[in-house]
Amino acid sequence: MSCTPASHSSEELARNSPYLALPPARILRDSGQQLEIEFDLEDDRALFNDHFPSFPVVPGVVQLHWMFALLRERIPPFGSYRISGLKFQAPLVPPCRCQLNVALGPGALNFQYQVANEVITRGRVEFE
Numbered sequence: 001m002s003c004t005p006a007s008h009s010s011e012e013l014a015r016n017s018p019y020l021a022l023p024p025a026r027i028l029r030d031s032g033q034q035l036e037i038e039f040d041l042e043d044d045r046a047l048f049n050d051h052f053p054s055f056p057v058v059p060g061v062v063q064l065h066w067m068f069a070l071l072r073e074r075i076p077p078f079g080s081y082r083i084s085g086l087k088f089q090a091p092l093v094p095p096c097r098c099q100l101n102v103a104l105g106p107g108a109l110n111f112q113y114q115v116a117n118e119v120i121t122r123g124r125v126e127f128e
Contacts, residue, residue: 020065028099035102037070043094049111058092067100067111074104078127086123091096105112 023045029036041058048056064083094096095113103110112122 020062020069021047022066022069025070025100033080033104035051035071035074035100035104037100037102038077039098039100041092041094041098045094048094056094059122060086060088063092063113067102070100071102071109075109075127082126082128084124085124086121088121090118090120092120 023039023041025037025039027035028038043056047058047062092113092115098120099114101112101114108124108126110122110124113120
């Protein structure tokens, strides 16, 4: 899948759609090439009003948006990107403490979301 980034900031998008609002995040590790970010995901977010009321789940597109928003300052500007190897291995369900691990490399990054050391989502983003 190849995409071109939107010109809107994550703050603008979150104002227009509460689904996209970032949870408060803490940086656990930042070595320049490796980044570990932790956040507590509560089930009171507007996101879960419709997705789904009886079984709240973070949609995959929201997970991708959060990753790009959290990395905005760390990746160089790019024209388009391709996502490969994207696997949603388990649902991201609140409440939980979630960790986003990112390995930055030349022209690409690998990422994974984990909950309690279990990989929930993983993939690779290649910048074009």
